[in-house]
Amino acid sequence: MPSIYQLKPAFQNLLRPGVERLYARGVTANQVTLAAALVSVLLGALLAAFSHITWLFALIPLWMLLRMALNAVDGMLAREFGQQSKLGAYLNELCDVIADSALYLPFALLAGVSPLLVIVVVLLAVISEYAGVLGPMVGASRRYDGPMGKSDRAFCFGVLGAGVASGLLPALWINLLLALILALLLYTLYNRIRHGLAEAV
Numbered sequence: 125m126p127s128i129y130q131l132k133p134a135f136q137n138l139l140r141p142g143v144e145r146l147y148a149r150g151v152t153a154n155q156v157t158l159a160a161a162l163v164s165v166l167l168g169a170l171l172a173a174f175s176h177i178t179w180l181f182a183l184i185p186l187w188m189l190l191r192m193a194l195n196a197v198d199g200m201l202a203r204e205f206g207q208q209s210k211l212g213a214y215l216n217e218l219c220d221v222i223a224d225s226a227l228y229l230p231f232a233l234l235a236g237v238s239p240l241l242v243i244v245v246v247l248l249a250v251i252s253e254y255a256g257v258l259g260p261m262v263g264a265s266r267r268y269d270g271p272m273g274k275s276d277r278a279f280c281f282g283v284l285g286a287g288v289a290s291g292l293l294p295a296l297w298i299n300l301l302l303a304l305i306l307a308l309l310l311y312t313l314y315n316r317i318r319h320g321l322a323e324a325v
Contacts, residue, residue: 136196143200153201154212160194161219163187168226175233184227184285188278191223195274217257220274221250228281231302234288236295241302248309249277255316264323269315272308280305 146156167187174180198216202208225246232242253274256267270276284301287293293301 135192136200139193139196139200143197143204146197147201147205151201153198153205153207154209154215156194156198156201157212157215157219160191160198161223164191164223165226168230171227171230172233175230178234178291179289181230181285182289184289185282187227188282188285192275192278195220217253221253224249224274224277228277231281231284231288231298234295234298236298238299238302241299241306245302245306245309248306248313252309252313252316255313255320259316259320259323262320262324264320267316267320269319270312271315272305272312276308277305 164187167183171180171183198212202212202216228246228249229242231237232239249272252272256269256273259265259267268274272280280301284293284298287298
């Protein structure tokens, strides 16, 4: 199944002039990675502390768009400007998982939303990324297979955030959408393992 991740090359082309300016000013890939993770954690903490103020969840889709851009920027700085490093590889994977968890968990505090569903979605998101990282250990590439990769999850939770903020998504619909995300995460996990094994043969 297709994934939003497949749109990444076109997205990067749009960002390239800005990335070149950042490099000229001495900004590093690791700085961008850490800054994006820090803002995500702070936003997650804000939403958790004030989950009863539902309009704050409008910040989720806004930040998701900017964070997707920053994720592309740090990768471009690393690959295209000689900033790749072992520390950067660790930061790239760990910061994404930490940031995602921080942004998704506040949904568990919303009235009528199943905390269990939210927690299981977060756990499966972490496990699916772990499965992707395991690709090189079996002789395959780092797997980004969908249908519920990082970019897809960002889109889905951006939609959920907008729905909560606008009041257009009742708790029942949020739970149903979370269940769908959960099912797609299971399929993503299956795809990453299956394709990784096929590539390693």
